[in-house]
Amino acid sequence: MHALSDPVRISIVAELRKAEEGLNCVETTSRLKCTMPKSTCSQHYRILRESGIIHSERRGVELTSKVRRKELDSRFPGLLDAILKAWRREHGE
Amino acid sequence: MHALSDPVRISIVAELRKAEEGLNCVETTSRLKCTMPKSTCSQHYRILRESGIIHSERRGVELTSKVRRKELDSRFPGLLDAILKAWRREHGE
DNA sequence: TTCTATTGTTCGGTAATTGTGAACTAAAGA
DNA sequence: TCTTTAGTTCACAATTACCGAACAATAGAA
Numbered sequence: 001m002h003a004l005s006d007p008v009r010i011s012i013v014a015e016l017r018k019a020e021e022g023l024n025c026v027e028t029t030s031r032l033k034c035t036m037p038k039s040t041c042s043q044h045y046r047i048l049r050e051s052g053i054i055h056s057e058r059r060g061v062e063l064t065s066k067v068r069r070k071e072l073d074s075r076f077p078g079l080l081d082a083i084l085k086a087w088r089r090e091h092g093e
Numbered sequence: 094m095h096a097l098s099d100p101v102r103i104s105i106v107a108e109l110r111k112a113e114e115g116l117n118c119v120e121t122t123s124r125l126k127c128t129m130p131k132s133t134c135s136q137h138y139r140i141l142r143e144s145g146i147i148h149s150e151r152r153g154v155e156l157t158s159k160v161r162r163k164e165l166d167s168r169f170p171g172l173l174d175a176i177l178k179a180w181r182r183e184h185g186e
Numbered sequence: 187t188t189c190t191a192t193t194g195t196t197c198g199g200t201a202a203t204t205g206t207g208a209a210c211t212a213a214a215g216a
Numbered sequence: 217t218c219t220t221t222a223g224t225t226c227a228c229a230a231t232t233a234c235c236g237a238a239c240a241a242t243a244g245a246a
Contacts, residue, residue: 082169
């Protein structure tokens, strides 16, 4: 819950869900159009990773991350959908 | 989301949902069996109130709070249920 | 009314958390 | 090897949360 309570992290998760093939830090920040230092981005990804929300995989020089949909849906059915739906409602899009 | 990301606040909301007639700060802390100074409890209630999750009403010397079920369910259908369900799963009960 | 007990809020200082730049590591290609 | 790109780690600054003390509000007793 804490991992998803931060507005930046929720928007990262929302972007990751839209991108089938996953995203890396640089792509994420450019899509979010928010100027965020890479150290900050790295921290957010670390929190999402350690809380089990995303899974990251190295592809050459970059790190591609995806939302762990299946694991989340089986453990907490409907949770992520409800949170993202609520977030979209508040933040347009 | 931020209001519900704190473990103490989630457990307060869980207790409030169980109590039909609402609870005040003192009752809440005793039910949660956590030693929490009243100033801290007051802060948590304030955050829950300002985020629109609970509604508080003065009854004599005490302040009785209830979860705003209808408003939350109509604005964010399924959200609170999903969060509380996930929380119970992690914290037993 | 005045005193007392109870409930909750506000305020200020401290503790804990978060954000960020600088230095560093890892991989790939010239 | 040197360079470039992507991300991590570390240390410190900035922000936020916690908590005790003083305060406000209500109700009942004296």
